[in-house]
Amino acid sequence: MLRWYLRRGFWNVIGWGKFKMNKPLEIPLPPVERHLIEPKPMIEVIPEVPLKNVMVCARADIPREERVPRNTAFYRLQVWLYTSFLSPMQPGLPQIDADPQAAVDQAFTRLHRKQFRPPELPAEYLGIADLGSLAVRGPFACYTTRVDDDTWEWDLRILDDYEYHPGLLTLGSRVFFGVDPLRRSLEARRIECVLGSIEPTDSEWEQAVKIALCAASTHVSLVRHFNWVHLAGGAQLAIATRNAFSPNHPLCRLLWPYIFATQQSNDIVTRGQMARGGDFESIFSFTFKGMCQLFDESHLAYPHLVNDPEVDGDARGVRDAGFDTPTQDNLEALFDVFHRFVCNYLEIYYPRNSAIEDAETLGWLAQLNTLVPNGVGVTPDNVTWTGLARLLARQLYLVTVQHEILGSYMWDYQLWTHRQPARVYSDLRREPLDVYQRLVNANFNLNVHRRELMSDFTYLALDDSAKAAMERFQAELGELQAEMDSKPRPVWRLDPRALEVNINA
Numbered sequence: 250m251l252r253w254y255l256r257r258g259f260w261n262v263i264g265w266g267k268f269k270m271n272k273p274l275e276i277p278l279p280p281v282e283r284h285l286i287e288p289k290p291m292i293e294v295i296p297e298v299p300l301k302n303v304m305v306c307a308r309a310d311i312p313r314e315e316r317v318p319r320n321t322a323f324y325r326l327q328v329w330l331y332t333s334f335l336s337p338m339q340p341g342l343p344q345i346d347a348d349p350q351a352a353v354d355q356a357f358t359r360l361h362r363k364q365f366r367p368p369e370l371p372a373e374y375l376g377i378a379d380l381g382s383l384a385v386r387g388p389f390a391c392y393t394t395r396v397d398d399d400t401w402e403w404d405l406r407i408l409d410d411y412e413y414h415p416g417l418l419t420l421g422s423r424v425f426f427g428v429d430p431l432r433r434s435l436e437a438r439r440i441e442c443v444l445g446s447i448e449p450t451d452s453e454w455e456q457a458v459k460i461a462l463c464a465a466s467t468h469v470s471l472v473r474h475f476n477w478v479h480l481a482g483g484a485q486l487a488i489a490t491r492n493a494f495s496p497n498h499p500l501c502r503l504l505w506p507y508i509f510a511t512q513q514s515n516d517i518v519t520r521g522q523m524a525r526g527g528d529f530e531s532i533f534s535f536t537f538k539g540m541c542q543l544f545d546e547s548h549l550a551y552p553h554l555v556n557d558p559e560v561d562g563d564a565r566g567v568r569d570a571g572f573d574t575p576t577q578d579n580l581e582a583l584f585d586v587f588h589r590f591v592c593n594y595l596e597i598y599y600p601r602n603s604a605i606e607d608a609e610t611l612g613w614l615a616q617l618n619t620l621v622p623n624g625v626g627v628t629p630d631n632v633t634w635t636g637l638a639r640l641l642a643r644q645l646y647l648v649t650v651q652h653e654i655l656g657s658y659m660w661d662y663q664l665w666t667h668r669q670p671a672r673v674y675s676d677l678r679r680e681p682l683d684v685y686q687r688l689v690n691a692n693f694n695l696n697v698h699r700r701e702l703m704s705d706f707t708y709l710a711l712d713d714s715a716k717a718a719m720e721r722f723q724a725e726l727g728e729l730q731a732e733m734d735s736k737p738r739p740v741w742r743l744d745p746r747a748l749e750v751n752i753n754a
């Protein structure tokens with residue numbers, strides 16, 4: 250145990266130091282000279298993470314103004330340490346404390362607490378987790394999909410297809426929900442998983458719920474957050490924007506704070522999380538090979554429309570479906586502010602409903618549709634004023650709201666592994682100390698202080714009209730925040746104040 254305490258102390262100091270040193274990014278004006286990025290398959294650029302379908306920017310190709318050599322060097326050292334004698338993992342450790350609060354307190358030390366608050370316990374985790382409430386509140390609401398008139402589901406059977414660490418249960422699962430019309434709520438009625446077809450009255454229900462939540466949180470962290478937001482959506486948006494627009498194009502100025510530093514950040518974070526011995530392999534259920542295969546396959550399935558809560562909510566059959574949808578409403582309210590901003594901004598340069606014919610914008614659309622798996626729906630051939638405005642709002646929403654709800658926001662959910670395990674052992678034991686500590690430190694570092702969405706970016710405006718549109722956007726975010734502040738804050742609510750302007754680490 251002495252070895253473990255030393256090891257733990259070392260990595261806790263590293264995590265604390267990273268948190269303390271991280272300062273919100275200063276976002277400069279776009280450089281005068283356009284920097285072209287030619288994305289390459291990850292296997293060529295980062296051979297230690299051999300993904301064939303994921304296209305990334307080579308380290309040598311990262312734009313000069315994004316580079317932070319100190320961070321790159323630090324991550325290189327950190328990745329090297331993962332597989333050295335100082336690895337954060339130590340086989341054979343005991344499991345975490347049976348009291349969940351004690352487990353959090355031991356791993357989230359006084360040092361951590363100098364930088365950030367401890368996690369809150371969502372109301373759904375007070376007893377056996379309430380999947381019906383989680384189907385409409387918080388990060389897993391995105392999985393709730395209509396099957397027929399009376400049934401909704403979470404379908405995560407896909408997770409059975411990949412290689413697991415020995416001694417773990419597979420997570421492929423399907424949760425079925427029915428409606429309680431009087432309470433206007435969903436309730437979980439059956440879970441199909443490795444344990445069989447389990448109903449709430451069965452003795453294995455609690456275990457089946459844990460499997461379903463482990464599946465959902467694994468999929469959120471690996472597929473929805475890192476693969477889809479960082480690699481499929483965010484990186485390609487940043488590449489297309491840099492490649493297609495000259496620095497004084499109005500859409501370059503609009504998108505700039507949302508894309509700046511994406512390549513530098515993705516480059517270091519990909520290595521830190523995905524290389525052998527990285528966070529993903531060490532925390533979640535899949536072996537390195539299984540994780541790589543999951544990333545490569547799910548990358549090709551990226552659905553860009555998840556970044557439009559109205560379209561996504563309609564596609565999943567959760568809007569006006571006879572039950573309350575607090576998270577869906579929360580996300581739509583945020584999206585509407587982005588959409589109004591983009592419409593006001595676009596109108597300055599392209600009269601409402603005029604044809605979109607400028608070469609740079611059409612080039613940007615062409616690039617996006619080539620780079621983003623399955624495209625973005627709006628192409629040079631079908632673009633209209635309304636379609637372009639909607640697409641721009643989705644792009645801003647992707648790197649702010651979507652990134653937050655799938656990333657930092659998981660802090661209040663993912664640490665409570667007595668309800669939502671990081672991995673499920675076949676003999677039902679709890680996570681060992683090293684796996685749990687790694688989970689805490691990885692999530693802690695997602696919460697570093699970054700450039701907030703509610704900041705002044707008017708220095709990027711090309712003229713007074715654009716400046717006024719940006720100011721109005723900030724005022725509307727402030728009004729939405731004030732309205733939210735007039736009510737008590739539930740754990741699941743996503744506030745404008747919590748949003749960062751881009752996905753950089």
Ligand SMILES: [Fe+2]
Nearest residue numbers: 479652656752
């Ligand atoms: Fe992220």
